[in-house]
Amino acid sequence: MTHITVLSGGVGGARFLRGVRAWARQTHPDGAGGSTAHITAIVNTGDDMWLTGLRITPDLDSIMYTLAGANDEERGWGRVGETERVSGELKAYGVGWPWFTLGDLDIGTHLARTHFLRSGMSLSAATERILQRWDIGVRLLPMTDDEVETHVVSDIDGTEMHFQEWWTRHRASIPAREFRQLDVERSTPAPGVLDAIAAADVVLVAPSNPVVSIGTILGIPGIRAALAATSAPVVGVSPIINGSVVRGMADACLQTIGVATAADSVAVHYGSRAAGGLLDAWLIDEADAAVASHVEAAGIATTVVPLWMRDVPTAKQLAADAMDAATRVRSL
Template identity: 35%
Template structure:
């Protein structure tokens, strides 16, 4: 535990599922939270740089998220989008008026030459976020999805096409040349506990771990490492992870997640509905931990976070990770 009397917890997270896990951890009084978020979904819309997963983390931890849809800002209007539509612009990427304000600010700062990490930090502070929101890289990394119709940006696949096309291949443009931010490496190095959120392993977590140096730092860390499965009974709560993994020849269940995180995490939280998969998960080198992992309420988020932290710092778990 840190000198401030709090466990330093570093969470690797994508959008909605990652934000829920972040909210749960942030609610614990004995946790000092850093969240390394996914930037590979970022893209340019209407001349503005949009960072969907980082914004979802910020809006959630700032308690201004639209909780009905899981993204965007609550009590939102769409007058700017209506004007763009009237002018003939392509408006399939739904951005609210308040959301536009953030994208304008981010783009202004980027054009001024400010580091994306500094911008993300300042935005989080302005929204009253106590946790550290950390970018894995300040370089541009973008997910590309190959379908039968050709290559699409992730937002074209996810929003415009509503995940309908079959995924044939994934690529992360710029990932191999990306440099890790000092903040991301420090968040991993200083962590007392590293948690992998129940985010899409393919397009949320992989682009974080794929930034050169980050996976190595996670592996080198002596901190307990715990992952949470995004699957319950072979289905995801939200998003296309199940269809994507099936299409790419991977198991779309907690076993597939265990294979993805083999060598990175020591334990995997799974739902009680997947208890029968425990033996197969153990064979992949991760210790399964059954719980109720569906996070529908703030109480659910805090309860699951409490279970993760308590497991990590239980004497038996600490001895196993020593």
């Protein structure tokens, strides 16, 4: 059996995982519409928060809805066919964040999760229980069962706010001084995370936000060491195409840590695994072919392929290209 482990967060990660699953079903069919390949996604939970008494996990839910075919493709997040009557009532009572609207179907997921957590389950156990409803063909693991919420420190007056306030309410328009993952130093990887890295035949780094998604996963004690020790090639996909972010406002995050919004700059930020960094190989778009030599000079094997995931077939091809890059790394 082929074991594929993916570090993921957000919408870009969800769409990439959909392509990985499609690739696995085509190349490793089980005869019943599924795959004999085993895919595990280690998912960022730094965006999580408590709101109106509910535990909200944006990245886990985005990935789950996307793989279940229940997401809103037009908006890129949330459930298709949503209504927002409950959020309207909460606003009328002055409860919660009026700028953070939860759909009614989505609230059902949050209620279920909160029930399981209040019953004594860990986040990973609650996630496994919730996934029993959906046939997604991918194992989802939160990066940790601990609460490691990302906060943003304003570079204007030093005030601190939850990442979601900075991202959703302010659209990353407030210059950030730093990102803080609360209590990250006391956190531990969720059960199964380190095993998924150690047992992997290939580790893929999705085109997710390098700072507050992938960077947060890497900040959990023990995960970097596991990635350094795994015998699997580690292949990343650039979230930057032609000097622009594919989705969201990752450029504002990169600016905060002093990294240019460029495919080669993000690769160098991650670093070569041979030199103590993360990557063995890196995929960049055809529009960035001119910087491939910069990435190669940093000790990271580089492949130039189309990166835009416009639909499932293009996402599947991107997954195939990533797996081919892993094969080339193994042959070196």
